[in-house]
Amino acid sequence: MKIIKVVGARPNFPKMAPLIEEAKKHPLVESLLVHTGQHYDEAMSQSFFDDFRLPKPDIHLGVGSDTHAVQTANVMIAFEKICLEHRPDLVIVVGDVNSTVACALVAAKMQIKVAHVEAGLRSYDRTMPEEINRLITDQLSDYLFTHSMEANDNLRREGLDANKIHFVGNIMIDTLLKHLATARQSNILQRLQLEEKKFSLLTLHRPSNVDNLDALRGILLAVRDLAERIKIVFPMHPRTSQKIDKFGLGDFIKHRNIVNTEPLGYFEFLCLMANAKLVLTDSGGIQEETTILGIPCLTLRNNTERPITVEMGTNQVIGNQPEKIIQSANQIFDLSKYEPKRPALWDGRTAERIYKILLKK
Numbered sequence: 001m002k003i004i005k006v007v008g009a010r011p012n013f014p015k016m017a018p019l020i021e022e023a024k025k026h027p028l029v030e031s032l033l034v035h036t037g038q039h040y041d042e043a044m045s046q047s048f049f050d051d052f053r054l055p056k057p058d059i060h061l062g063v064g065s066d067t068h069a070v071q072t073a074n075v076m077i078a079f080e081k082i083c084l085e086h087r088p089d090l091v092i093v094v095g096d097v098n099s100t101v102a103c104a105l106v107a108a109k110m111q112i113k114v115a116h117v118e119a120g121l122r123s124y125d126r127t128m129p130e131e132i133n134r135l136i137t138d139q140l141s142d143y144l145f146t147h148s149m150e151a152n153d154n155l156r157r158e159g160l161d162a163n164k165i166h167f168v169g170n171i172m173i174d175t176l177l178k179h180l181a182t183a184r185q186s187n188i189l190q191r192l193q194l195e196e197k198k199f200s201l202l203t204l205h206r207p208s209n210v211d212n213l214d215a216l217r218g219i220l221l222a223v224r225d226l227a228e229r230i231k232i233v234f235p236m237h238p239r240t241s242q243k244i245d246k247f248g249l250g251d252f253i254k255h256r257n258i259v260n261t262e263p264l265g266y267f268e269f270l271c272l273m274a275n276a277k278l279v280l281t282d283s284g285g286i287q288e289e290t291t292i293l294g295i296p297c298l299t300l301r302n303n304t305e306r307p308i309t310v311e312m313g314t315n316q317v318i319g320n321q322p323e324k325i326i327q328s329a330n331q332i333f334d335l336s337k338y339e340p341k342r343p344a345l346w347d348g349r350t351a352e353r354i355y356k357i358l359l360k361k
C-alpha cells in the first residue's frame with residue numbers, strides 16, 4: 001500500500017505526527033510526506049518538524065500565501081502532478097485548512113481513496129472558510145475518522161455512508177499526551193517571568209476577529225482591562241500582527257501586564273496552556289487541548305465546531321464583545337473549584353486505531 005500524507009498549515013503538524021510515527025510499525029506500507037507550503041515561516045512550520053522530530057517532507061509544493069482561490073488552486077495544480085507521478089492508493093488529509101480540501105479534491109477526481117482525519121466537525125457557519133473545507137473534504141472521503149460521536153451524527157445527517165465513518169478519538173491528543181511531560185520542563189515560564197496559574201494566555205487569528213478593525217479593537221480593549229488584574233501572554237499569529245500594525249492598534253497591547261511574543265514552539269505553548277489560569281482563543285485545536293489539560297477556555301467566537309469541549313465543562317463560547325469577555329474572564333478568576341470531564345477515546349491511541357482500520361480494509 002502506498003500512502004501520501006499531506007500537511008500544509010500549523011494545525012496540521014500535531015495531527016499528522018502520530019500517523020507518521022505509527023507508520024513505522026508497518027514496513028509494508030510505503031509512505032510519502034507532502035508539505036504544501038501553505039505555512040512557511042520557521043515558527044509556523046519548521047519548528048514543529050524539529051519538536052516532533054518529523055522526517056523532512058519527501059515533497060514540498062511551496063505554494064505560500066495568497067487569496068483562497070489562488071492558494072487552493074496552486075495546491076491542486078502541484079498536487080495533481082505528485083499523484084500522477086506516484087500513483088498512491090490512499091491520500092491522508094487532516095483538519096480543515098485550504099491544503100486539506102485541495103488535496104482531497106485532486107485525489108478524489110483521480111479515483112484515489114481519501115482518508116480524512118478529524119472528519120465531521122461542523123460549526124454550521126459558512127462564513128468560516130474552514131467550514132466549507134470540512135463539508136467538501138468529508139463528501140469526498142472514503143474514510144471518515146471522527147473524534148466524537150457528535151461528528152458521527154453530523155456526517156450521518158448529511159447522508160454519508162455509515163460504513164465510511166469510524167469513531168477513533170482525537171489524533172491531536174496523541175501528540176499532546178506524548179509530549180506533555182517534556183513540555184512541562186520548558187523554561188518558558190521563567191523566560192517570560194510568569195508564575196503558575198497567575199497568567200492568562202491569548203491567541204487570535206480568525207479573520208472575523210482580526211481582519212475587522214472594530215472587532216479587533218474591542219477584543220484588545222477587553223484584554224487591556226483584564227491585564228489590570230492578571231498578566232496576559234499573547235503569542236501573535238503573523239496575520240494578527242500584520243493587522244495590528246495596519247490598523248494602528250499597537251498601543252493597545254503596550255501594557256506592563258501584556259506579554260507580546262512571536263508565535264511559540266509546540267512545547268513552549270503547551271507548557272503555557274498547562275500552567276495558565278485561563279486561555280482566551282479563537283482557535284479550534286486549543287479548545288480541545290485545554291479540555292484535556294482541564295484548563296478553562298473562553299472561545300471568542302459565536303459558535304464552535306467542537307461542542308464536546310463545552311459539554312466537558314472547560315470551554316465557553318462567548319463571542320467577541322468586550323463586556324462579555326471581561327465578565328466571563330472575571331467569573332473564571334473568581335472560581336475556586338473546577339472539575340472538568342474528559343471525552344471518550346481522547347487517550348493517545350488514535351493513530352493506532354486509524355492504522356488498524358486502514359490495514360484491515
Ligand code: UD1
Nearest residue numbers: 009010011038039040041044065066097098129130238239
Ligand atoms: C490557516 C487556516 C486556519 C488555521 C490557521 C492556523 C485556512 C483557510 N485557514 O489560517 O484554519 O486555523 O491556518 O494558523 O486554511 N502568514 C505568514 N507566514 C506563514 C503563514 C501565513 O506570514 O507561514 C501570513 C500571510 O500574510 C498570510 C496570512 O498569514 O496571508 C494568512 O495565512 P493563511 O495560510 O492564508 O491562513 P491562516 O490565517 O494562517
